[in-house]
Amino acid sequence: MIEIQKLTKRFASHAAVDGVSLTVGQGETLVLLGTSGCGKTTTLKMINRLIEPTSGSISVAGIDVQQQLGPELRRQIGYVIQDGGLFPHYTIAEAIATVPKLLGWETKAIQQRTHELIEKLQLPKTVLTRYPSELSGGQRQRVGLARALAAKPPVVLMDEPFGALDPFTRRHVRRELFGLNELKETTVVLVTHDVSEALELADRIALMDRGRIVQIGPPSELLKRPANDFVRDFLDDKPHRLND
């Protein structure tokens, strides 16, 4: 579904991303994990062209992203950021309707989809007329996901989507969300620096350091056969249980 080849991004002389190649299969959840500043967010933002690469290529569903206009591309790729990334002056209903509206969906179809998502994400209907500031962090997070999934994009990018939540709510919300059938069919690239989160959610983890992928593979493989001391130390850093 996503194919990245020799992707590099330089800011002045500094290579934030340095020759990254990877593929993400349809329906797969790939987690970009690594230390602060290792290039996770920059890699993610090049997929939906919020950042332009210095060199290398990215294709989504077989089409080079450079052949598409940024705004058009971003209508087809869901994007979830910390705390939902909601505009304060849009009601929740307006926020969820944004992309379907841009795509020219009929009002009735948008309403149907909105209610479907609200139900799936276990949000009360009363949130629809409210503004983001009137919601809890967990609710905002769910609305952010509803907005990203509204037009049923085949690909969703998530940047520290649970970062703004306390550890308890964080575990609860991420289990709830990743339990959704809808998300199981979606190709997801998720950025985190949280080891347990990566181990819990990833089909495969790409562990990055200084702009490069150090090791990529299923969580069990990184745990059992770490490529080097960096991988071993990084995964050992925090307590974790695979089936937690």
Ligand SMILES: Nc1ncnc2c1ncn2[C@@H]1O[C@H](COP(=O)(O)OP(=O)(O)OP(=O)(O)O)[C@@H](O)[C@H]1O
């Ligand atoms: N617009 C920019 N101009 C200059 N340098 C940048 C810019 N954006 C990112 N960088 C640098 O590129 C490197 C990678 O940044 P990036 O945000 O991708 O890291 P990250 O792995 O997502 O980190 P974090 O987990 O802290 O968000 C960092 O050294 C950062 O300072």
